[in-house]
Amino acid sequence: MKTPCLRCGQGVSAFELLFLCEPHLKMTKMERKVSLLVRHWVFVDEVKFFGPGRLELLEKIQETGSIVQAAKAMGMSYKKAWAMVDHMNTHGQQPYVITHKGGQQGGGTELTETAKKVIEAYKNLNTRLSEIVAAEKQLLSLI
Template identity: 50%
Template sequence: MEEPIRNLLKEGTFDVNGSLWLESGGKRFFGPGPVELLERIAETGSIKQAAKAMGMSYKKAWDLINNLNSMGVRPFVVTSTGGEKGGGSSISEEARQMIAYHRQLRERFRQFLEQESSHLK
């Protein structure tokens, strides 16, 4: 029978930790940063304001958006130009579904991390 992992470690507090994102072709494309950007675009109606609120450059925000839009069957971010309010941006239903999926995935991941950390107590 294997010795409990906790018995292999010095006194102290140990936790299992990690970060979670989706990849395609070995390249990250959907994780906490893109999720926050999409949520802020939904709140503000503006890519520029969303990026500013995150302390992110406008170019970086557009790079993330272009990458996200290239991964979906339909664009995650939809822009409009002109009009009374001068245009703006919104997120698609597909983006909302991806955000919801990522939240659920993060919750399952958090539970996994807690369970694994309990073996170290």
């Protein structure tokens, strides 16, 4: 039984899983974009400590001056954001985030120098890893 090619309507065997005729199947393989993505985390005592999500959270806190606003911007609950901040403050060598109580001036949140240095170092590592990944041709050519 023949099934029409999804692109040109030419009959193809029903067992062709992609339902494409031979020329369109070859074209599809040539059009494919194969890429390599690397994500990385820092672990402390075998527990995820710092990675892309916490980097984004710290950057949002720096932008907004607020854990609440940072959480909202990320579509995250305040409880989860606070738990992440508390974990970084508790398990890091130094605190990452300092909160200020409300009052006439209102409260606020700021990053410590330690947090700023960690952000910079993490981004630098990201850049170096991206360069290595971009240079990887052997693996990608085999897939």
